[in-house]
Amino acid sequence: MGNQASSGVEGYIRLGQEYAARRKEQRQAMRQARFDTIAVHGMYSVEEAFRSGQGGIIEPIFPSTSQGYRDSDEMEAGLAYKIPTWCYSRIINxxxxxxxxxxxxxxxxxxxxxxxxxxxxxxxxxxxxxxxxxxxxxxxxxxxxxxxxxxxxxxxxxxxxxxxxxxxxxxxxxxxxxxxxxxxxxxxxxxxxxxxxxxxxxxxxxxxxxxxxxxxxxxxxxxxxxxxxxxxxxxxxxxxxxxxxxxxxxxxxxxxxxxxxxxxxxxxxxxxxxxxxxxxxxxxxxxxxxxxxxxxxxxxxxxxxxxxxxxxRTLRMKVEKLSANTMVVAEFLANHAKVETVDYLGLGGHPLHALAARYMRLVDSDRPVFGHLMSFTIKGGPGDARRFFDALQRIYRATDLGRIKSVATIPAISTHSQQGEEGRRLAGIPPTMVRLCVGGEHPDDIIADLDQALNKA
Ligand SMILES: Cc1ncc(COP(=O)(O)O)c(C=O)c1O
Structure with missing residues (x-):
């Protein structure tokens, strides 16, 4: 709320209302900015940089568990949520x-x-x-x-x-x-x-x-x-x-x-x-x-x-690049003799491609873009899927996704193991399915890793 002290609970409430009104105006102004600008700055403006610290251009970390109050009046107003405050880091920070x-x-x-x-x-x-x-x-x-x-x-x-x-x-x-x-x-x-x-x-x-x-x-x-x-x-x-x-x-x-x-x-x-x-x-x-x-x-x-x-801050550019890499990898897999099916919304033949394209557009463009998650099934049985999986050399075997590093998993034995066979059937997860999240590496290097592992399946 700033550095001003005030007198009485009412005084703090008045100051709080003035501060909240200023923040609301700033937020309305920020809502007019473009996506990348919001991602880079959020509500941390030059004014906020000086208000909250020493003018640092990156938001500061406040590791403190709690906020100290100037006097009992400010504390009373704060803990009753009557002024903009953060009280204690379990609540706000x-x-x-x-x-x-x-x-x-x-x-x-x-x-x-x-x-x-x-x-x-x-x-x-x-x-x-x-x-x-x-x-x-x-x-x-x-x-x-x-x-x-x-x-x-x-x-x-x-x-x-x-x-x-x-x-x-x-x-x-x-x-x-x-x-x-x-x-x-x-x-x-x-x-x-x-x-x-x-x-x-x-x-x-x-x-x-x-x-x-x-x-x-x-x-x-x-x-x-x-x-x-x-x-x-x-x-x-x-x-x-x-x-x-x-x-x-x-x-x-x-x-x-x-x-x-x-x-x-x-x-x-x-x-x-x-x-x-x-x-x-x-x-x-x-x-x-x-x-x-x-x-x-x-x-x-x-x-x-x-x-x-x-x-x-770099979300839009990252998602664009990761999605482009995934498209290249998906096209490679779709043409590989050891691969049964490829599920990637970006492939024209995917039954949900048109529905996804209606909703998934790179922000501030009109371009359908589909992200970096895909899955595919290996020809043969669960043993073949495991042999392929164990042969991967650059791609991490990890129950994870969304990484800048490519990661893969077999959902039936990891993310979706707890829900049992019936649950997996309902959710459409066969044991030969491999989930792949393509990272920021050059796609040729990911393709080379997939190819050598598929040839061992
Ligand atoms: C779509 C989706 N929602 C929610 C979660 C759970 O997120 P967290 O692991 O951060 O608890 C995951 C984790 O994989 C996910 O993929």
Whole structure:
């Protein structure tokens, strides 16, 4: 809020309101900037650099666990959230707030409304925080409670929904073909709290018709939540297409350097939900941070937030290059004798290519671009897939994706092992499937590694 001291709680509130009004104006101005400019600067302006420190051109890390107050009046106003404050780093932290500002600006880029973000310790934490308040049991404990989700979601999400949410009597209803909007409609009833999809999904790259899905959700007065980790806001911004909440694993492409875990819940203001209280609907992400987040502690560390802030500055250019490399590799694999099928949304023959192209466009261009996740199946059985996998020399065998270094995994024995054969069948994960995330190396070198390993399968 600045360096001014004031007299009395009311005095601090007045100063706080003036500061909040200035920040709002600055945010409105920043909303007019282009995507790359927002990614580079966020809300950390020259003025902010001098206000918050010594004029450093990069956002400072605030490792402090808590904020000291000038006197009891400021402390009282701060802890009652009556002034802009950060109190204690489990609740808010200035470095984390810079990241939240940038991500919410990027995710709502081009939208006629604004959004807020809440950054968390991991992607799974973001998903759990986003869905939990929507699944509060009704007064009448016999009442049923459900939500409808694409079955083609990351394995951790599948477990969270299928096991952990079931433990609290919130039942997931799976949609096996999430691109068929009619399948979603069949699963919704008066007890449904939200719709959840992942686009493109990990690893199958399933897609949904976001606009149709958002319209469907809103007909039932419930929100649409989209995990947009794989696309990143450089390729797709679901809020623009009617979604209410976007969740991210920042750990992945947004943090492609691979040195930190993190997640984000980004929600549009005034979202649709007939189950949330009006104050939660008005600014869901901030509400999550200030209340349920304060009480459960899923916060991101300021060191991780600092890492992601620096990664996000080059997001658009990185995603463009990684996607171009992936296209070259996908075309090579599609023509290889040892490869049965290749799933990459960028290939014209992919059944969801046209749907993906409607939604995945490199921001500030009209060019369909499809990211750097792909999967393929090896001819033969699971043994052949393992022989290929074990022969890789440059590509890392790791249960990871989104890296600047190429990484591969066999989902059936790693990311999707916990959900069992039946769960994998539902999610379309055969044992011969290899997930590959192509990095920033020269694609010829990745192709050479794949070729020598395929020849050993
Ligand atoms: C699409 C997607 N969402 C969420 C997650 C979970 O993120 P985290 O590992 O940061 O908890 C992952 C992890 O692989 C993912 O791929």
């Amino acid at each position: 200035p470095t984390n707030s810079y990241l939240e500002d940038t991500l919410s600006l990027l995710e709502s880029y081009g939208c006629p409304f604004d959004a807020s973000a809440f950054c968390t310790s991991s992607g799974m934490s973001a998903i759990k925080q986003a869905v939990e308040p929507l699944l509060v049991l009704p007064e009448d404990k016999d009442d049923e409670l459900n939500f409808v989700s694409s079955a083609q979601v990351y394995g951790g999400t599948f477990q969270l929904f299928n096991v952990r949410m079931k433990e609290r009597r919130a039942l997931v209803r799976w949609v096996a073909r999430p691109w068929e909007t009619a399948e979603w409609e069949k699963q919704i009833d008066e007890h449904t709290r939200f719709l959840y999809t992942e686009m493109p999904s990990n690893p199958q790259q399933a897609c949904s018709d976001l606009e149709a899905l958002a319209r469907l959700a809103h007909r039932f007065q419930i929100p649409l939540i989209v995990d947009s980790t794989i696309a990143t806001p450089a390729l797709m911004r679901p809020l623009l297409h009617g979604a209410d909440v976007v969740v991210h694993s920042l750990t992945k492409t947004i943090g492609s350097g691979g040195a930190a875990l993190g997640g984000a819940v980004i929600a549009r203001h005034d979202l649709v939900s007939r189950h949330l209280a009006p104050e939660a609907r008005a600014d869901y992400a901030t509400w999550l941070k200030l209340w349920p987040g304060r009480d459960s502690g899923p916060c991101i560390s300021p060191n991780s937030a600092f890492f992601f802030l620096n990664e996000v």
